Amino acid sequence: MPRLTVWMIRFALAYLLVGFTIxxxxxxxxxxxxSPAPMPGWVLSLWRWLPAHIEFLLIVGPCSWLWGWPTGFCxxxxxxxxxxx
Amino acid sequence: xxxLTRWYVRFSLVYFxxxxxxxxxxxxxxxxxxRLVLRGLSPVYFHLFLVGWVTQLIFGVVYWMFPKHSAxxxxxxxxxxxxxxxxxxxxxxxxxxxEPLQAQSPSSISGGILVASAVLQWLAGVAFVLxxxxxxxxx
Numbered sequence: 001m002p003r004l005t006v007w008m009i010r011f012a013l014a015y016l017l018v019g020f021t022i023x024x025x026x027x028x029x030x031x032x033x034x035s036p037a038p039m040p041g042w043v044l045s046l047w048r049w050l051p052a053h054i055e056f057l058l059i060v061g062p063c064s065w066l067w068g069w070p071t072g073f074c075x076x077x078x079x080x081x082x083x084x085x
Numbered sequence: 086x087x088x089l090t091r092w093y094v095r096f097s098l099v100y101f102x103x104x105x106x107x108x109x110x111x112x113x114x115x116x117x118x119x120r121l122v123l124r125g126l127s128p129v130y131f132h133l134f135l136v137g138w139v140t141q142l143i144f145g146v147v148y149w150m151f152p153k154h155s156a157x158x159x160x161x162x163x164x165x166x167x168x169x170x171x172x173x174x175x176x177x178x179x180x181x182x183x184e185p186l187q188a189q190s191p192s193s194i195s196g197g198i199l200v201a202s203a204v205l206q207w208l209a210g211v212a213f214v215l216x217x218x219x220x221x222x223x224x
Contacts, residue, residue, distance in 0.1 A: 023206070033191050034192055
């Protein structure tokens with residue numbers, strides 16, 4: 001696996017982790033919606049992270065994955081201009 | 086194809102059909118002549134597609150096709166891999182169950198189901214990344 005592919009897939013995995021973490025926090029907030037105790041403002045402000053959840057899991061993570069993956073199939077021959085990249 | 090990948094693909098196909106059905110229900114509810122109360126189904130529809138279908142298919146193919154972790158454990162820790170499969174699926178199922186209930190009338194039971202769903206899916210994500218990380222390497 002080329003080094004660039006390794007780094008792109010590692011970043012995709014990191015985005016997956018962050019996206020899942022935000023998603024879990026937001027789902028817990030939904031679960032606490034019916035509780036009688038009022039929620040502090042900072043807890044409710046977690047909803048600001050919803051666009052990041054969508055962005056990380058739908059756009060940035062998959063793009064990193066999809067750009068990295070085909071790179072692994074591109075064999076650069078020793079004499080070609082891209083060799084050594 | 087490894088047994089675990091077969092199960093991932095089978096479950097992903099089931100979720101794909103379930104997502105299409107949820108989409109049909111949402112489209113029907115938007116029609117002025119049809120009266121359906123479908124609170125909470127929209128996020129369920131998205132997650133059936135994106136977690137149940139797409140993510141599950143990716144997890145299954147990654148487990149199958151990524152480079153070997155080592156000669157002794159070519160696909161990483163098998164127990165963790167199966168744990169990822171079950172926590173992801175049980176977590177998603179709890180969401181399908183709990184989200185419409187919580188949207189309809191919030192209660193401690195439906196809220197607890199959602200919290201359990203969140204924890205299980207998060208554990209699946211973390212365990213998948215940990216078990217896969219070692220297989221992403223140059224050699």
